[in-house]
Amino acid sequence: MNKTDRAARGCDNARRFFLKGTAALGTLGALGALGSGPCGLLRPAQAAPLKGGGYAGGYAVHRQVCPRNCYDTCMMLSHVKDGRVEFVEGDPACTFTGGGLCVKGNAYVGSAYSPDRIKYPMEQQGRGTGKWKRLSWDEAIDKIARKIVECKQKDGSLLGVGLNRLSGHQGVTPNVADGMFASMGHITRLVGTPCWPAGIDAQSYDMGKMLADDPEEMPESRYVILWGGNPAYCSIHSMKYVYAARERGAKILCIDPVFTQTAAKADEYWQIRTGTDGALALGMCRHILDKGLADQRWLAANAHGYDEFVAYLRDSVTVEWASQETGIPADKIRAVAEEFATAKPATIWMGYGLQRHTNGGATIRNIDALCAMTGNIGVTGGGARYGSLLNYVFSGAHGAFQPPAGSVGVPVTAPDGSVKHGRRTLNINKMAEMLLTADNPPVRLLWVTGCNPVSQIFDHQKMLKALARMEMTVVVDLFFNQTVEQADIVLPVTTLFEEWNANAGYWHRWVGINEKSIEPLHEAKCQVDIAKLLTARLNQLSPGFSTFPADADPRALLMAECGQAMKDHFGIASMDDLLKSPAKARKPGPAWSDGKYLTPSGKYEFKSDICAKHGFNALPVYVPGRKPFGPLRVLTPHAKFGLHSQFINLDWMEDFNPEPLVYIHPETAAARSIRDGDMVEVKARTGATRLRARLTSNMPRDHILLYEAWFRNNAYNCQNLVDEESADMGAWKTGAPGVAIHDQFADVARI
Amino acid sequence: MSFAPSSAPPCANVPAGAAPGTANSPAAPAAFARRGTALRDFFFAANGASLRRAFEALALPDAPPLPPVAAWDEEEYLFNRLFVGPGPVAVPPYASVYLEPERRLMGEATLFAREAYAALGLASPWQGSVPDDHIGLELDAALAVFDALRQGRTDVSPTGTPRPAAEDLAAWWDAFVAGHMAAWVPSFLDALRRAGATSAVMGRAGDDLARWLADAAPLGRGAFSLPAQPATKRGAV
Numbered sequence: 001m002n003k004t005d006r007a008a009r010g011c012d013n014a015r016r017f018f019l020k021g022t023a024a025l026g027t028l029g030a031l032g033a034l035g036s037g038p039c040g041l042l043r044p045a046q047a048a049p050l051k052g053g054g055y056a057g058g059y060a061v062h063r064q065v066c067p068r069n070c071y072d073t074c075m076m077l078s079h080v081k082d083g084r085v086e087f088v089e090g091d092p093a094c095t096f097t098g099g100g101l102c103v104k105g106n107a108y109v110g111s112a113y114s115p116d117r118i119k120y121p122m123e124q125q126g127r128g129t130g131k132w133k134r135l136s137w138d139e140a141i142d143k144i145a146r147k148i149v150e151c152k153q154k155d156g157s158l159l160g161v162g163l164n165r166l167s168g169h170q171g172v173t174p175n176v177a178d179g180m181f182a183s184m185g186h187i188t189r190l191v192g193t194p195c196w197p198a199g200i201d202a203q204s205y206d207m208g209k210m211l212a213d214d215p216e217e218m219p220e221s222r223y224v225i226l227w228g229g230n231p232a233y234c235s236i237h238s239m240k241y242v243y244a245a246r247e248r249g250a251k252i253l254c255i256d257p258v259f260t261q262t263a264a265k266a267d268e269y270w271q272i273r274t275g276t277d278g279a280l281a282l283g284m285c286r287h288i289l290d291k292g293l294a295d296q297r298w299l300a301a302n303a304h305g306y307d308e309f310v311a312y313l314r315d316s317v318t319v320e321w322a323s324q325e326t327g328i329p330a331d332k333i334r335a336v337a338e339e340f341a342t343a344k345p346a347t348i349w350m351g352y353g354l355q356r357h358t359n360g361g362a363t364i365r366n367i368d369a370l371c372a373m374t375g376n377i378g379v380t381g382g383g384a385r386y387g388s389l390l391n392y393v394f395s396g397a398h399g400a401f402q403p404p405a406g407s408v409g410v411p412v413t414a415p416d417g418s419v420k421h422g423r424r425t426l427n428i429n430k431m432a433e434m435l436l437t438a439d440n441p442p443v444r445l446l447w448v449t450g451c452n453p454v455s456q457i458f459d460h461q462k463m464l465k466a467l468a469r470m471e472m473t474v475v476v477d478l479f480f481n482q483t484v485e486q487a488d489i490v491l492p493v494t495t496l497f498e499e500w501n502a503n504a505g506y507w508h509r510w511v512g513i514n515e516k517s518i519e520p521l522h523e524a525k526c527q528v529d530i531a532k533l534l535t536a537r538l539n540q541l542s543p544g545f546s547t548f549p550a551d552a553d554p555r556a557l558l559m560a561e562c563g564q565a566m567k568d569h570f571g572i573a574s575m576d577d578l579l580k581s582p583a584k585a586r587k588p589g590p591a592w593s594d595g596k597y598l599t600p601s602g603k604y605e606f607k608s609d610i611c612a613k614h615g616f617n618a619l620p621v622y623v624p625g626r627k628p629f630g631p632l633r634v635l636t637p638h639a640k641f642g643l644h645s646q647f648i649n650l651d652w653m654e655d656f657n658p659e660p661l662v663y664i665h666p667e668t669a670a671a672r673s674i675r676d677g678d679m680v681e682v683k684a685r686t687g688a689t690r691l692r693a694r695l696t697s698n699m700p701r702d703h704i705l706l707y708e709a710w711f712r713n714n715a716y717n718c719q720n721l722v723d724e725e726s727a728d729m730g731a732w733k734t735g736a737p738g739v740a741i742h743d744q745f746a747d748v749a750r751i
Numbered sequence: 752m753s754f755a756p757s758s759a760p761p762c763a764n765v766p767a768g769a770a771p772g773t774a775n776s777p778a779a780p781a782a783f784a785r786r787g788t789a790l791r792d793f794f795f796a797a798n799g800a801s802l803r804r805a806f807e808a809l810a811l812p813d814a815p816p817l818p819p820v821a822a823w824d825e826e827e828y829l830f831n832r833l834f835v836g837p838g839p840v841a842v843p844p845y846a847s848v849y850l851e852p853e854r855r856l857m858g859e860a861t862l863f864a865r866e867a868y869a870a871l872g873l874a875s876p877w878q879g880s881v882p883d884d885h886i887g888l889e890l891d892a893a894l895a896v897f898d899a900l901r902q903g904r905t906d907v908s909p910t911g912t913p914r915p916a917a918e919d920l921a922a923w924w925d926a927f928v929a930g931h932m933a934a935w936v937p938s939f940l941d942a943l944r945r946a947g948a949t950s951a952v953m954g955r956a957g958d959d960l961a962r963w964l965a966d967a968a969p970l971g972r973g974a975f976s977l978p979a980q981p982a983t984k985r986g987a988v
Binding site: 085110519 | 825857868872
C-alpha cells in the first residue's frame with residue numbers, strides 16, 4: 001500500500017465515522033465549555049457545511065477567466081464543493097479554449113491552496129532582512145494611510161505617491177487600483193509596458209489600430225508564417241488552428257533565431273540572424289515586386305503611399321542584401337516570397353519578441369508591408385496578426401473616479417491660458433532610472449500591484465538602488481517574490497476564485513465573467529475591498545481626502561463595466577449574461593475587411609506622416625538593430641512553466657522545472673570549457689547571474705538563452721543582464737516606448 | 752474506556768508502561784490540558800506578544816524549565832518564516848500538506864477536520880478562510896473533548912439537547928487524535944527539525960507538541976482501526 005492509499009484509507013474510515021456519528025455525539029456546544037473553557041477557538045456550529053450545487057458529483061460549477069497576461073485568456077470552469085475548489089477545466093462553451101487548459105491553468109487550484117501564499121498583511125523590519133511581523137488589516141492600512149497623508153502635507157500634492165501596476169493581474173477589477181488613487185488626487189503613475197508597445201504603434205501607423213484577425217479563422221489560411229513567436233509554449237490553444245490550416249494544405253514556416261517547440265512543429269524552419277527580420281520581409285517584398293506578384297487590385301483599393309514604397313524597394317533593397325543581413329539563403333527567400341504571394345490567403349503571426357528591439361517597431365512595419373502588398377489584409381485566412389484591441393470595450397467603471405476638487409498635480413497650461421492639473425507619468429521600462437531621478441517631489445511611497453518589477457523590469461542592480469530610495473513600499477500580491485523582498489508592507493490579495501472580475505482576449509475574440517466561487521483564504525482581500533479600507537481610513541484622518549465610494553460593491557462595479565459598447569460588441573444584455581456563457585464578439589470576418597482603415601488617409605499607409613512626425617521614417621524602411629557590445633546575445637523569453645514571474649514558484653511546476661538554466665550551443669560552450677550541467681556565471685554590463693548550463697544545438701552559436709522567471713528558492717534574476725535601452729516605438733499608444741529586451745549582450749564562464 | 756466520567760480517576764486504564772509524567776499520573780490531566788492549550792495558542796499566535804504568552808504557559812510543573820529567550824522579536828520573525836510567511840514556509844501547520852499527494856491546503860484532511868468538529872456540534876468561525884486542519888484548531892477540538900471527558904459532563908443538558916456520551920467521545924478521540932493527528936503531527940515536527948534555522952523556543956514548542964501527542968495517543972478507546980504507520984507526502988516517519 002503506498003503512502004497515498006494509506007492516508008486515504010485512514011481518512012475515509014474516520015470520515016465515515018464522523019458522518020455517521022454526528023447525531024450520536026450530540027453537541028459539545030451544549031456543554032457550555034466554550035469561551036472560558038478549553039475550547040477557545042471553535043464555536044457552536046451554526047449551519048450545515050457548505051455543499052455543492054446540482055451538478056454531477058454535487059459540485060457547484062462557476063465561470064472563471066484566467067487573469068494572466070496571455071494570448072489565450074482562457075475561459076474556465078471551477079468545480080466547488082464544501083466551499084472548496086476541487087478542480088478546474090477549460091470552458092467548452094468557448095470554442096477557442098475548447099475545454100482544455102495549459103499547465104499553468106491546471107495549476108490554479110494548487111496555486112490558490114499553496115501553503116506559500118501570502119496570508120496576512122505583514123510588515124518587514126528592514127527591507128531584505130526577512131524579518132516580518134504580522135499586522136492586522138487595520139494596522140497595515142493605518143500605516144499606509146498616514147504615509148499618504150504625510151506625502152500630501154509635505155509636498156502639497158500626491159505626486160510623491162507612485163503606482164506601479166502591470167499585467168500580472170488582468171481583467172477589469174484590478175483597474176480599481178487606479179480608481180482608488182485617482183479618487184485621492186494626482187499621483188505618479190509608471191506608464192507603458194515592456195510587452196508589445198513598439199508593435200502597437202507600428203500597426204497603428206500602418207492601419208490606424210492594432211486589430212488581429214480571429215485566430216479561429218486561421219484554418220482558412222493557405223500559408224502560415226510563425227515569425228518570432230513560440231505559440232507552442234505561449235498560446236497552446238492557437239496551435240490547433242495552425243495544425244488545422246496544415247491539414248487543409250497550408251505550409252507552416254517558422255522564423256526564429258532559436259529552434260523552438262513551435263519551430264519543431266513547422267514544415268520549414270529558418271534560423272534568422274536576430275533583429276534582421278525587417279530585412280528579410282523587405283527582401284521578400286522586393287522579389288514579389290520583381291516577379292509582378294504584388295496584389296494590384298488590393299493595392300488600388302486599399303493602399304496609400306505604395307509607389308513611394310516601391311521606389312524605396314528598388315533603390316535600397318535586393319534579395320542578396322537581405323540574404324547577407326539575415327543569414328537566410330537568397331534562393332530560399334525567393335522561393336518562399338513566391339509561395340507566400342501566390343498562396344492566397346496567406347498570413348503572418350508576428351510574435352512580440354520581434355519588436356523587443358531598438359528597431360522593433362520598424363520590423364513590424366516591414367512585415368505588415370509584406371502582408372499588405374500581397375493583398376493579405378482584410379481577407380479571411382490572411383492577416384498581419386500581432387495583437388488585438390478589438391475586445392477592450394469595457395466602460396472603465398473601476399477607474400472612473402475623480403480627485404477631490406482643487407487637487408494639485410502636474411500643471412498643464414491649456415491654449416486658452418487655463419491651468420489644469422494631472423498625474424505625473426514615468427516610463428515603466430526605465431523604472432529604476434525614473435525612480436532614482438524623479439524629484440520635486442521624489443516618489444516617496446510606491447504601491448506595487450499586479451507586477452513583480454524586481455524580477456521583471458530591467459537593470460536589476462539599479463532597480464535595487466531605486467527601491468532603496470523609497471520611504472515606503474507596499475506590495476499587493478499572491479506570493480512572496482523578489483519585489484516583496486524589498487517591501488515594507490505586503491498585503492494579501494485574492495486569487496481568481498475569490499473575487500469578481502471579467503476579462504477579454506487580446507488575441508481571440510471572447511469575453512468572460514469571473515465569478516467569486518469561494519471565500520478568500522486566510523486574510524486575502526480583493527482590490528475593491530482594499531480600496532474601501534484605505535479610503536475609509538484616509539477620510540477619517542483627513543475628511544474629504546478621497547472620493548472613492550465607501551459602499552463600492554465588487555459585483556456592482558463589475559456589472560457597471562458593461563455599457564452599451566460592450567453590449568453591442570458581444571451581443572449581450574448585461575454582464576449577467578456571461579454567467580450563462582462566455583461571449584464572442586459579434587463582428588464577423590477579418591480585421592479591416594470593410595477597407596476602412598483608421599489612418600488619416602483612411603487607407604493602409606505604406607507612407608505614414610504620423611510616423612514621420614513622431615521622428616521615424618514615413619516609409620517602412622529597414623532600420624539596423626542595436627550594435628553588439630558583448631560576445632553573446634542574451635535572449636530572455638517566456639518560459640513554458642510560467643507566465644513572466646508567476647507559476648514557476650509552485651512545487652507542482654518545480655517537479656518539471658526545478659531550477660533556472662542557461663541554454664548554450666555546444667560549440668560555444670566547448671570554447672569556454674563548459675559542459676552540460678556545469679554551474680556558470682553569465683556576466684553583462686549591468687550585472688551577473690549564476691545558474692546551470694544546458695547545451696543544445698537549438699541555440700545559435702552566438703546566443704545564450706535564459707527564461708525570465710522567479711524561483712522561490714533561488715536568487716536567479718535575468719534582469720541583471722538586461723539594460724533599460726528603449727525600443728524605437730510605443731510612446732504613442734502606451735505612453736512610453738517599448739524596451740529592447742532581446743538586444744542584450746553578455747558572456748558566460750564556468751565557475 | 753480511558754476517561755471514566757465520575758467514579759474512576761481520569762485516564763485510569765492507560766496502558767501500563769506509559770512514560771512517567773504522562774497523563775496517567777494523578778496531577779497530569781491538568782498539565783496535559785494546559786500544555787495543549789499553550790501549544791494551541793502558540794501555533795495560532797498572530798503577534799509576538801501572544802507568541803510569548805503562549806510559550807511561557809508551557810512552563811508546567813512536570814516539564815523542564817523553559818529556555819531563556821534573548822530577543823522575542825527574533826522569535827517572532829522565525830515563527831513567521833517557519834509557519835506563516837510571507838515567504839515560502841518550511842513548516843506549514845496544516846494537516847493536508849503532510850497527508851496528501853500534493854503539497855496544498857484545503858485537502859481531504861481539511862474536510863476531515865471540519866467533519867470531526869461538526870460531529871461535536873462545533874465549527875471553526877474561520878471556516879473557508881483558515882483551513883480547518885490548522886494545528887491550532889485541531890488542538891482546540893481535542894482539548895474540548897478531553898475537558899468534557901475529564902469533567903464528566905456527558906449527561907443530558909437541562910434544555911434537553913443531547914450531550915455526547917463518554918463512549919462516543921472516546922471513539923472520537925481514537926479517530927481524530929490517535930488516528931488523524933498522530934498521522935501528521937510527527938511529519939510536521941520532522942519538517943520543523945529539518946527546517947534548519949530554528950531556535951530553543953521553536954525546538955521546545957516542537958518537543959512539547961511531541962510530548963502532548965505521545966500522552967494523547969493512548970488515551971482513547973483503542974477500538975478504532977488505524978493506519979499501521981503515519982503516512983505523509985514526504986514518506987513514512
